[in-house]
Amino acid sequence: MKTLRTLVAFIKRDFLIEVSYRTSFLLQAFGIVFSVLIWYFVSRVVNAPPTTPGLEGVDYFAYVLLGLALLHYLSSALMSFGGKVRGEQMTGTLEAMLLTPTPIGTIVLGSSLWEFLLTSIKVIAYLVVGRLFFGVVIHLDSLLPALLIIALTVLAFSGIGILSAAFVLYLKRGDPITYLVASGSALVGGVFYPPEDMPRWLGGWSHLLPITYALRALRRALLRGSRFSELLPDIEVLVLFVAVLLPIGILAFRFAVRKARQEGSLVQY
């Protein structure tokens, strides 16, 4: 309960900072509309039939809309943990927070929450704009499984994000893993096109990335209204990713904190 109250304080802090940049809020809303428009016109040029392998029987615009939405979650998870730690190190506020009894894990999690909240708002905006203005059919009866898939996806991505924060704490620089996962996911994870359409030697890498399973399951749930049993195989793989990546991230983070305290470099950047 106390931790929850502290996390709410972080959200309030970041909300106040966000609204202090008045135009930024407005520009982000415009950005979503522009992004949807761009991909709408791209999809008209691409004009891929729903029978294309990997499109799961859905229209290409709907396919890419879901891809973009989940890519935002991936970016948030990968960038926000490490990015926030580095940002707070550089502004000098990390030391002030570490002087309080709040555990460092709560500080890192709390600092990232606003980013996730903002991303969730963006994702909802993407879907609402897609549905209202471009006729994308969203199966709201599959909302619960979709939320479960998103939660598992965020947790799996967060494992990598926390690993990235560990790198930042110890090495003071962004890590190569974040870059590889972010680029790899965009390239072969099925965000903009199905990995099945890629050469086997390249598309095969998609099996190693959580976003592949997350996107497939989410598209099936929200765009096709698939039954839970059809989603289960991908959900199981996501659970496996969470079970592996989250403990690795947390262990690496603990190790980094201890090493940084030993070296006296916790607040250096």
Next chain:
Amino acid sequence: MSVAILAENLTKVYVKRRSLREVALRPFRRAEPVTALSGLSLETRTGEIFGLLGPNGAGKTTFLKILTGLVLPTSGRALVIGVDVAQDDRAVKRSIGFVTSDERSFYWRLSGRENLDFFARLYGLDAASARRVSADLLREMDMESVADRSFMSYSTGMKQRLAIARALLHDPPVLCLDEPTRSLDPIAAKHLRRFVVDRLNRQRGKTVLLATHNLPEAEEMCSRLVVLDRGRIVRQGSVAAITAGLPGRDHYVLSVRGLEAPPSDPRWRLEVERQDDGIARLAAEVERDGRAFSDLLRAILDSRGTIVSCARREPSLQEVFDLMEPDPGGRIG
């Protein structure tokens, strides 16, 4: 009187991280260790203002960072209100308020009140208590009228007062001040010193650990202090006790009537200032050998001088620093 802070044989050795170039050129060479604290032992009593005095790189900040859990000691232990920092740093953080002179440790786009509210929540206060405590502290710091202005619009003095307010949010018994007046003008610095001594220490009974390289500040505020140099304590006790045991020479100021020529001897050095009333003021620097001062007085009397007054001048802490050996380099703060 109970012990507020206890350090026992505290040592901190940093290992300099090697650059990629160094690793490539000398892959098997071990990283160079740098000792920031070496067997430091000290004890501060509840309710006193205790000074950590030393030049830059003496180890003051490292010691404070160990006390606040930001740095782990290599060996030895540190206790705050009886709790070992290495065992339970969260409990220690509830007992310590830390004030730095770093203005960057606040959110510049938030107001002073919003900053305090946020940090109060990190100290475990609920929303209502956080608002109440923040408001009380802003009033105490005389910042009520500017509480809702953004932090970036504050003067340096206001920022420092807000830093003190933040350190008091959880009402800790111990306050660590790391060069709190470093960037303040003399008037603001004086006000801050008075606030710490009168309000925090005398009225509210806070134990204060003051790290400074400002000698007059330490002399004015601290009941006891340690002088650190290269991670070791080179002097400790009250200001008077520290300066009393200095090797070298003692300093006296004498007023002498009828002195024709100042007596000369290699064991003393005199600076003479003649005044209109026929009295000469002598600033004497005398070798501490047990006899030299008596011989000087005798020499003055023999030359028909009458000693009107004589006072010993305590050496300042600057002279304590001056007597320390110069550092060859490679210090860590």
